[in-house]
Amino acid sequence: MTPTRPLRADAARNRELLLAAAADEFAERGLDASVADIARRAGVGKGTVFRHFATKDDLLAAIVLDRVEALNAVGERLLDAADPGAALLEFLTAAAHQRQQRDLSFLQEAGELSPEVTRVRSRMFHIVRTLVDRAREHGAVRADVTGADVILLMCAPNYVAGYVPDAPPDLWRRYLAIIFDGLRPEGAHALPHPPPPAP
Amino acid sequence: MTPTRPLRADAARNRELLLAAAADEFAERGLDASVADIARRAGVGKGTVFRHFATKDDLLAAIVLDRVEALNAVGERLLDAADPGAALLEFLTAAAHQRQQRDLSFLQEAGELSPEVTRVRSRMFHIVRTLVDRAREHGAVRADVTGADVILLMCAPNYVAGYVPDAPPDLWRRYLAIIFDGLRPEGAHALPHPPPPAP
Amino acid sequence: MTPTRPLRADAARNRELLLAAAADEFAERGLDASVADIARRAGVGKGTVFRHFATKDDLLAAIVLDRVEALNAVGERLLDAADPGAALLEFLTAAAHQRQQRDLSFLQEAGELSPEVTRVRSRMFHIVRTLVDRAREHGAVRADVTGADVILLMCAPNYVAGYVPDAPPDLWRRYLAIIFDGLRPEGAHALPHPPPPAP
Amino acid sequence: MTPTRPLRADAARNRELLLAAAADEFAERGLDASVADIARRAGVGKGTVFRHFATKDDLLAAIVLDRVEALNAVGERLLDAADPGAALLEFLTAAAHQRQQRDLSFLQEAGELSPEVTRVRSRMFHIVRTLVDRAREHGAVRADVTGADVILLMCAPNYVAGYVPDAPPDLWRRYLAIIFDGLRPEGAHALPHPPPPAP
DNA sequence: AATGAATGAGGCTTCATTCAT
DNA sequence: CATGAATGAAGCCTCATTCAT
Numbered sequence: 120m121t122p123t124r125p126l127r128a129d130a131a132r133n134r135e136l137l138l139a140a141a142a143d144e145f146a147e148r149g150l151d152a153s154v155a156d157i158a159r160r161a162g163v164g165k166g167t168v169f170r171h172f173a174t175k176d177d178l179l180a181a182i183v184l185d186r187v188e189a190l191n192a193v194g195e196r197l198l199d200a201a202d203p204g205a206a207l208l209e210f211l212t213a214a215a216h217q218r219q220q221r222d223l224s225f226l227q228e229a230g231e232l233s234p235e236v237t238r239v240r241s242r243m244f245h246i247v248r249t250l251v252d253r254a255r256e257h258g259a260v261r262a263d264v265t266g267a268d269v270i271l272l273m274c275a276p277n278y279v280a281g282y283v284p285d286a287p288p289d290l291w292r293r294y295l296a297i298i299f300d301g302l303r304p305e306g307a308h309a310l311p312h313p314p315p316p317a318p
Numbered sequence: 319m320t321p322t323r324p325l326r327a328d329a330a331r332n333r334e335l336l337l338a339a340a341a342d343e344f345a346e347r348g349l350d351a352s353v354a355d356i357a358r359r360a361g362v363g364k365g366t367v368f369r370h371f372a373t374k375d376d377l378l379a380a381i382v383l384d385r386v387e388a389l390n391a392v393g394e395r396l397l398d399a400a401d402p403g404a405a406l407l408e409f410l411t412a413a414a415h416q417r418q419q420r421d422l423s424f425l426q427e428a429g430e431l432s433p434e435v436t437r438v439r440s441r442m443f444h445i446v447r448t449l450v451d452r453a454r455e456h457g458a459v460r461a462d463v464t465g466a467d468v469i470l471l472m473c474a475p476n477y478v479a480g481y482v483p484d485a486p487p488d489l490w491r492r493y494l495a496i497i498f499d500g501l502r503p504e505g506a507h508a509l510p511h512p513p514p515p516a517p
Numbered sequence: 518m519t520p521t522r523p524l525r526a527d528a529a530r531n532r533e534l535l536l537a538a539a540a541d542e543f544a545e546r547g548l549d550a551s552v553a554d555i556a557r558r559a560g561v562g563k564g565t566v567f568r569h570f571a572t573k574d575d576l577l578a579a580i581v582l583d584r585v586e587a588l589n590a591v592g593e594r595l596l597d598a599a600d601p602g603a604a605l606l607e608f609l610t611a612a613a614h615q616r617q618q619r620d621l622s623f624l625q626e627a628g629e630l631s632p633e634v635t636r637v638r639s640r641m642f643h644i645v646r647t648l649v650d651r652a653r654e655h656g657a658v659r660a661d662v663t664g665a666d667v668i669l670l671m672c673a674p675n676y677v678a679g680y681v682p683d684a685p686p687d688l689w690r691r692y693l694a695i696i697f698d699g700l701r702p703e704g705a706h707a708l709p710h711p712p713p714p715a716p
Numbered sequence: 717m718t719p720t721r722p723l724r725a726d727a728a729r730n731r732e733l734l735l736a737a738a739a740d741e742f743a744e745r746g747l748d749a750s751v752a753d754i755a756r757r758a759g760v761g762k763g764t765v766f767r768h769f770a771t772k773d774d775l776l777a778a779i780v781l782d783r784v785e786a787l788n789a790v791g792e793r794l795l796d797a798a799d800p801g802a803a804l805l806e807f808l809t810a811a812a813h814q815r816q817q818r819d820l821s822f823l824q825e826a827g828e829l830s831p832e833v834t835r836v837r838s839r840m841f842h843i844v845r846t847l848v849d850r851a852r853e854h855g856a857v858r859a860d861v862t863g864a865d866v867i868l869l870m871c872a873p874n875y876v877a878g879y880v881p882d883a884p885p886d887l888w889r890r891y892l893a894i895i896f897d898g899l900r901p902e903g904a905h906a907l908p909h910p911p912p913p914a915p
Numbered sequence: 916a917a918t919g920a921a922t923g924a925g926g927c928t929t930c931a932t933t934c935a936t
Numbered sequence: 937c938a939t940g941a942a943t944g945a946a947g948c949c950t951c952a953t954t955c956a957t
Binding site for chain 1: 507510
């Protein structure tokens with residue numbers, strides 16, 4: 120957006136170190152990991168964190184932005200896949216694969232983060248809706264399920280697996296499979312509540 | 319349980335006010351809602367919180383204990399229901415009905431809380447396993463799903479619904495229905511990951 | 518002073534219980550023993566403490582008053598003893614025998630406590646001065662030592678013994694003996710500093 | 717000792733300011749002077765205290781360490797003095813000169829503070845015992861007095877002088893002289909209680 | 916008169932953020 | 937630019953004191 124001149128090489132490197140360290144720290148300690156710990160993990164001074172990200176929330180926003188953009192890249196590629204059902208499952212798998220569990224608050228705290236995040240998030244929502252619509256048309260997803268439903272359910276596999284103390288890293292695949300089976304037309308029972316509006 | 323004499327009328331009332339206020343506050347703000355806010359919401363002084371619950375963690379433990387015990391009462395009643403599939407669904411409905419959104423970490427952080435919590439939680443796990451086993455025997459639940467799976471999935475409907483900004487209070491029913499459909503034998507696809515050990 | 522009607526029998530009993538419990542608690546825990554602990558030790562409710570003593574400081578003052586009055590009774594009896602040197606030593610022994618160590622702040626925080634305490638304390642100072650004067654006249658105490666000196670040195674034996682972790686209860690006698698030897702005329706060296714004014 | 721790089725100039729200055737302010741505050745208010753007051757007295761923010769000393773106790777330990785080490789330096793120098801009696805008196809004078817009145821609990825609460833404090837304190841005890849032994853051999857100190865006795869009596873002059881409201885700063889010299897006279901062989905009376913064990 | 920529940924000021928400590936070096 | 941020292945708001949908890957029961 121702002122035409123920022125490219126960062127000096129070492130500064131760019133520090134930025135990446137910080138994003139990685141912060142992502143790890145948030146994943147391990149939850150959203151209130153301390154900036155000091157993040158700085159230490161990145162091997163830089165505390166002040167450097169604030170040179171790159173004016174605020175702890177900005178740092179979080181940057182992480183979320185990265186993640187959502189990466190996910191969108193996957194999604195774009197799947198938009199015109201031959202098998203829409205498989206495409207949706209692949210997208211959800213990719214999403215869960217960025218297993219950032221609890222700190223993946225990129226759905227919830229909407230609007231709190233940066234405008235950029237809001238933008239890419241909207242894009243992601245649009246992608247999911249499209250993938251779901253196509254899958255539904257192909258009979259791969261039950262008729263009464265909407266894109267909004269899938270957006271909401273998207274994080275559940277990680278959330279669920281997060282409760283297991285020393286979970287194997289791929290446990291979420293099990294719960295994604297169960298939930299995805301719940302989205303299929305076979306054996307579907309009528310849903311007792313109307314869907315929420317599109318986010 | 320402990321032979322404490324019954325609380326004075328006003329003290330008992332404050333205790334309930336506090337439990338309710340704390341549950342609300344935890345639900346809204348997450349686990350690090352401040353004791354001051356809880357006290358304010360309950361309309362009592364900060365010190366009163368500590369008279370009733372020596373520690374913030376004790377307060378959390380008391381909430382969890384209440385909830386789990388209430389849930390266990392429901393579960394006990396359902397253990398020998400005529401229709402085991404319906405019984406399991408009813409139990410999960412009751413569990414979600416205590417709409418303790420995402421922060422109700424009564425499954426996680428096991429052992430951190432009081433021994434009583436550990437006890438009632440174990441009891442709850444046992445109940446769920448029994449309900450699942452009976453439902454599976456009746457063909458109401460797919461063969462490859464375990465009690466541990468259901469225990470983990472139990473909170474997902476609330477978690478998922480919690481992401482909707484001003485969600486209708488019963489939205490969770492929709493996601494419970496979808497997830498429960500995923501647990502049924504009809505249209506089940508093989509699961510890509512083995513189940514976790516029983517908690 | 519105030520013509521307080523005599524306390525009811527049980528109230529009087531509680532008052533004594535409280536004074537004893539408080540003295541013990543102060544002796545063990547220092548000046549910031551908690552009122553709650555004192556009440557518990559006395560076997561009464563916390564409110565009862567404040568019915569008898571409007572303030573924690575008032576409670577302390579009452580203890581000090583008791584102690585100083587008891588000490589004064591001893592002192593009065595010794596004022597015209599046949600052997601003034603022995604009389605002074607006996608007084609100091611009695612004083613140290615009320616070994617309340619650190620909490621015996623009846624010298625220091627003067628004026629903070631009640632007017633009654635100030636009064637009996639003055640009386641005590643007068644007694645000590647008299648005992649010292651007589652002892653000096655008899656050659657039992659060196660010429661350059663004043664009553665004020667002895668008043669100040671009076672608490673030192675307990676203070677000193679208080680540093681020994683599990684001191685035998687009479688250890689202070691050893692240090693009183695050493696200090697008293699320092700007050701004797703034999704082997705006295707000139708003092709490098711003038712005495713302080715009488716308190 | 718620990719190979720910490722030297723502090724930045726301003727940080728080092730603040731550290732000294734804090735040590736001085738804390739020593740003063742502890743001396744005036746006793747051991748529970750508040751960290752906030754210490755910070756205010758040092759002219760720094762509350763947080764700065766904790767940057768330098770992780771804990772209030774660490775701050776206390778640092779003060780004690782400084783004092784005891786300084787004292788040990790004096791003591792070492794006196795260990796082989798020509799006149800052992802004068803050497804002991806000089807050591808006690810130096811000790812009292814660090815007029816850290818009654819609250820300087822550097823003798824008491826042993827082991828609570830850091831291992832370093834324990835170490836230098838042990839060293840100090842050893843020094844005192846050596847000085848006393850040599851003085852006793854030279855006939856400068858009575859036969860029945862031990863090093864442990866002197867260690868205990870060491871703080872008494874300050875303690876005693878501390879009771880005088882606006883004491884002249886050197887008043888402790890008077891009481892050190894009196895107590896030291898009590899340690900001399902001339903005019904010594906038999907002690908009524910055995911000495912405590914060496915600390 | 917006794918009890919113990921309620922209160923809120925104040926204590927220690929953490930941490931995001933600012934700023935001098 | 938990077939560093940880490942300084943800051944102060946906020947959090948949890950304790951405790952003297954007041955007050956309803």
